[in-house]
Amino acid sequence: MRDLSLHILDLMQNSIRAQAATVSLSVLLNEQGMLSVIIEDDGTGMSPELLARVTSPFATTRTTRKVGLGIPMMAENCRLAGGDLAIESELGKGTKLTATLDTSSIDCLPLGDLPGTVTTLVTMNPDQPEFVLRCASPKGEMQFDTREIRQALQGVPFSEPEIAAWILESLREEIEPIFGGVIL
C-alpha cells in the first residue's frame, strides 16, 4: 500500500464484512506530530482466540485461501514509523482498531487521498453501514456523518455518480485545510 488512506480503505472493509451498522473513522494529528487512526465498529467482533492471532498474516476469516494481509501490513507500517497498532474486540459488541504513527519519521507513509477513500466506502456500500468520519489537527477539525446525508437525500442512494461527486468534493474542501501541507 502506497499511503495510509489505502490502508484505511482496506481495514474498513473488515468492519463492513463484520456486518457493522455504524463504522466510525477518526484521523487525529496532535501538536507533537503523532497521527492516530482509529476505526471503531459495532460489528460481530472477534473471539479472544482470533484476536490473539489477528495481526499474523496467516489469520483470515475468508475461505478462499489461508492468508490475510490487511492488518499485518498496516501494523508493520505503524511500527516502522515509531508507532503501533492495537485492536480491542468483543464478540457481539464490535471492534476498535487504533493505529499510531509518528509523522516526523522518515518511514511514515503519507496520508494520501482520504476523501477518495471515504467516498469509495460510502458509494460502494450505499445501504449499510453508516459512516462517521472525524478529522482533527492543530489547524482545525471536521465531522462527516452519512446519516445526515441520507436524511437530505430521502431515498436517493449514495451510489449515484452525481451524489458521489458531491461527497468527494465536499470532503476535499473540508479535509485539505486540516491536513494540507503536513502529511498529504
Add this chain to the structure above:
Amino acid sequence: MKSLAELQAIREKTLNRINLRKEEEGEATRVVIGMATCGIAAGARPVMLSFMDEINKRGLQHVTVSQTGCIGMCRLEPMVDVIMPGQEKVTYVHMTPEKVGRVVAEHIVNGRPVEEYTIGAAEK
C-alpha cells in the same frame, strides 16, 4: 461542508434518472470493481473514482458501479467486470484511470469491448 441545500438540488435531478432506470429494469449496465486488499494495493480506488467521474460527466443513465472481493487472480488487479444486458461479461485487467475513459466510451456507450485490455488479451 458544502451546503446540504446544494445536495438536495442534485437529489431532485438524480430522482428523474432513477425513475427512468426503474421503468427499464434489466437494461442497466453493471460495472463491478475488485476491492479486496490486492485490488486496493494495485490501484482499484482511483479506477473506481474515474468510473464514477466519467459516468457523471457523460450523464449516463443506465450504469451502476459496485464492488466485489478478491476472486483469486491478484496479479491481474485492478480488475473490472463490465456486464451489459444481453451480452457476455467482459473482464478487464490491470486497469488504470487512463484506461477508464476508453472503456466507457467504446464499450459502455458504443457496445464494443476494448479487446486489448481484457483478460483474454493479458493471458495470451
